Amino acid sequence: MGYGSYSHDAHVAISRARAEAPREQVFKQTSCHALMNPLGLTVRESRDSAAHPNSVGIIFALDVTGSMGKIPEQLAREKLPSFMKAIMDAGVPDPQILFLAVGDATCDKAPLQVGQFESSEREMDQWLTWSFLEGGGGGQNTESYELAFYLAARHTAMDCWEKRQRRGYLFLTGDEHPYPVVSRRQVQGLVGADLGEDISLKHMVEEAQRTFEPFFLIPDQGRRARCERLWRDLLGDHVLCLEDPVDTCAVAAGVVALREGSVKDLEAFAEHLKFQGDSAQRVGAVVRALTPFAATLGRDGAPAPKLAPPEPPKAGLSGHRR
Numbered sequence: 001m002g003y004g005s006y007s008h009d010a011h012v013a014i015s016r017a018r019a020e021a022p023r024e025q026v027f028k029q030t031s032c033h034a035l036m037n038p039l040g041l042t043v044r045e046s047r048d049s050a051a052h053p054n055s056v057g058i059i060f061a062l063d064v065t066g067s068m069g070k071i072p073e074q075l076a077r078e079k080l081p082s083f084m085k086a087i088m089d090a091g092v093p094d095p096q097i098l099f100l101a102v103g104d105a106t107c108d109k110a111p112l113q114v115g116q117f118e119s120s121e122r123e124m125d126q127w128l129t130w131s132f133l134e135g136g137g138g139g140q141n142t143e144s145y146e147l148a149f150y151l152a153a154r155h156t157a158m159d160c161w162e163k164r165q166r167r168g169y170l171f172l173t174g175d176e177h178p179y180p181v182v183s184r185r186q187v188q189g190l191v192g193a194d195l196g197e198d199i200s201l202k203h204m205v206e207e208a209q210r211t212f213e214p215f216f217l218i219p220d221q222g223r224r225a226r227c228e229r230l231w232r233d234l235l236g237d238h239v240l241c242l243e244d245p246v247d248t249c250a251v252a253a254g255v256v257a258l259r260e261g262s263v264k265d266l267e268a269f270a271e272h273l274k275f276q277g278d279s280a281q282r283v284g285a286v287v288r289a290l291t292p293f294a295a296t297l298g299r300d301g302a303p304a305p306k307l308a309p310p311e312p313p314k315a316g317l318s319g320h321r322r
Helices: 008-017 070-089 121-130 146-154 184-190 201-208 223-239 245-260 265-274 279-298
Strands: 042-047 056-062 094-102 111-112 156-158 170-175 212-218 238-240
Touching: 008 070, 008 121, 008 146, 008 156, 008 265, 042 056, 042 094, 056 146, 056 156, 070 121, 070 245, 070 265, 094 146, 111 146, 111 184, 111 265, 121 146, 121 238, 146 170, 146 184, 146 201, 146 212, 170 245, 201 223, 212 223, 212 245, 223 238, 223 279, 245 265, 265 279
Parallel strands: 042 156, 056 094, 056 170, 170 212, 212 238
Antiparallel strands: 094 111
16 A cells, blocks of 8 residues: 555644534544454555655554543644654654554454555545544553554565665554563464464564664653553563653654754754654654653754873783782
């Protein structure tokens, strides 16, 4: 998939038309949409075309349990067009977006929902708003995030990787821990694939990292304490701690801009956000969320340390004892 052209103006118009609509008018599904049901899934494809010769696959895996439902709404009502503009300005001219919806496979009716990679604003908006915001979750500080890594690793095919060895991006939003294994039983029931045995979370993350740059976005500081440590053990500096869920798209766009090298540093990205009309408060929050990751790339704006040259050895000292 991934055909069709993208219009930022048309995308903004779609979002504005529903800005004040009740959630039930934007996300109408009361169960998993038939086309997002992963049962029987083979592969979701992100492919080049004449219109999109340099496609890059980007997965937004959205936690749709009760505590996380605001982020899909923000994407649909306002933020997705600005994300698309930012990453296209960041040197990714042909992004193809796939939406996943993740819940809890131990108790939810629709714990895994899968869209298609899309290039046009209408198609990507369609998959986003077809997501069933179940609002469930088990209440035990665990959700089935490991299934997002499984889908990315074993059920996607991307020309950006196969033709250019350029990894895609996987942005996973959440505020809980993943389960420690990808359950053979759950995958059999949800997807219809036979894993043969349970697969450890660590192995599944490493498998997904072969073709994707995965990032875990924690929505605010209040929820940071309960899940950050485990995610850092898994993903290191690819864990981003936000101050408000409204910053999700801006932070994800900043990751792409910094990683692709289209902005010199965080200050340059902050200027981009200001130009788009973001408030000083929101720009500051986005910069703070991105600073640890930007530092690993040398793009946090901090001056390089000036190291004094080593002192020459003192005359008459050979460094050996007799």
